[in-house]
Amino acid sequence: MTVLRITDLDVHYGLGRRRRQALKGASLEVRPGEVVGLIGETGSGKSTLARAVLGLVPASGGRIVIDGEDVSGYRNRQWRSLRRRGVVQYVFQDPLRSLDPDLPVVDSLIEPLLIQGVPREEAVAKARTFLPKVRLDPELLDRLPAQLSGGQRQRVAVARALITEPKLVILDEPVSALDAANRVGVLEILKDLRATGIALVFISHDLGSVAGIADRVAVLYQGELVEVGTAREVVATPRHPYTRLLISSAPTLRTAAAGRAEREALRALLTA
Numbered sequence: 076m077t078v079l080r081i082t083d084l085d086v087h088y089g090l091g092r093r094r095r096q097a098l099k100g101a102s103l104e105v106r107p108g109e110v111v112g113l114i115g116e117t118g119s120g121k122s123t124l125a126r127a128v129l130g131l132v133p134a135s136g137g138r139i140v141i142d143g144e145d146v147s148g149y150r151n152r153q154w155r156s157l158r159r160r161g162v163v164q165y166v167f168q169d170p171l172r173s174l175d176p177d178l179p180v181v182d183s184l185i186e187p188l189l190i191q192g193v194p195r196e197e198a199v200a201k202a203r204t205f206l207p208k209v210r211l212d213p214e215l216l217d218r219l220p221a222q223l224s225g226g227q228r229q230r231v232a233v234a235r236a237l238i239t240e241p242k243l244v245i246l247d248e249p250v251s252a253l254d255a256a257n258r259v260g261v262l263e264i265l266k267d268l269r270a271t272g273i274a275l276v277f278i279s280h281d282l283g284s285v286a287g288i289a290d291r292v293a294v295l296y297q298g299e300l301v302e303v304g305t306a307r308e309v310v311a312t313p314r315h316p317y318t319r320l321l322i323s324s325a326p327t328l329r330t331a332a333a334g335r336a337e338r339e340a341l342r343a344l345l346t347a
C-alpha cells in the first residue's frame with residue numbers, strides 16, 4: 076500500500092514559446108509512516124512536485140495516485156474537495172503564510188476543520204489536544220502569530236497541517252528559517268510523527284539536513300528525479316554526479332566530504 080504514487084509525472088509552466096518543462100517523467104512512491112526527503116537545488120522542481128500533488132498546478136502527463144485514489148484527471152472542483160478532506164497537507168517554509176497575522180492562532184489552527192464542517196467548539200477542543208503533540212502550551216492559542224517565536228509559529232503551522240489527520244504531509248523547507256535549537260525541536264516532533272503512521276515528504280536543498288531523518292531520499296536535478304534510495308545508500312553510494320556533488324557540499328555528511336577540486340570536477344561534469 077502506498078500513500079502517494081506518482082508515475083512519469085510531467086509539469087510545464089507557460090505557454091507557446093515561453094513553455095518550460097519543470098518536471099520530466101518523475102516517479103516516486105511514498106508508503107505509510109515513511110519519511111522521504113526530496114532534495115534538489117533551487118529551481119530543480121521540488122515545490123512544483125508538491126504543488127502537483129496538491130492539485131495547485133496541473134500535470135501535463137503521468138499519473139498521481141493519493142491513498143489509492145487516482146487523481147490524475149481531476150478538475151479544480153475535485154481537487155478542492157480532496158484538499159478539503161485534508162488527506163494531504165502542506166507546511167510552508169514560512170509559517171506566516173499559513174497563519175493569519177490578524178487572528179489569534181486558534182483561528183488559523185481550526186480553519187481546516189471548520190472548512191470540513193466541524194462545529195467551532197469541537198474544533199477548538201481538538202486544537203487544545205493537538206498543541207501538546209507539537210510541544211506547545213495550549214495557552215498560546217489566544218495569542219497573535221506576532222506574539223510567538225519563529226519556532227513556535229512553525230510548530231503551530233505543523234499542528235495546523237496535522238489537525239485533519241492527514242495521510243501525507245509535505246513540508247517545504249520546514250526548518251531552514253529556524254535557529255539551531257528550534258530546528259532540533261521541530262525535527263524531533265517530525266520524528267515522533269512517524270510512529271503515528273503519517274507519511275512525510277520533507278523538501279530541502281540540503282541533503283545533510285534530511286539524511287538523518289529520512290528513510291529514503293529522492294534527488295531532483297533539473298526537473299528529473301535522478302536518484303531514489305535509502306538515505307544510507309544514497310550517501311554511501313551515490314550514482315548520479317549531482318548527488319555526489321550534493322554530498323560533497325554537505326558539511327554534516329563527513330563520510331563523503333570532497334575537496335574543492337573534486338566539487339569543481341563534478342560541476343564541470345554536470346554542465347558538460
Ligand SMILES: Nc1ncnc2c1ncn2[C@@H]1O[C@H](COP(=O)(O)OP(=O)(O)OP(=O)(O)O)[C@@H](O)[C@H]1O
Pocket residue numbers: 088089097115116117118119120121122123124280
Ligand atoms: N508559476 C511559475 N511560472 C513559470 N515558471 C515557474 C513557476 N513556478 C516555478 N517555475 C519554474 O519551474 C522551475 C522549478 O521551480 P520550483 O519552484 O519547483 O523549484 P524548487 O526546486 O522548489 O526551487 P526553490 O528551492 O528555489 O524553491 C524553475 O525553473 C522555476 O523558475
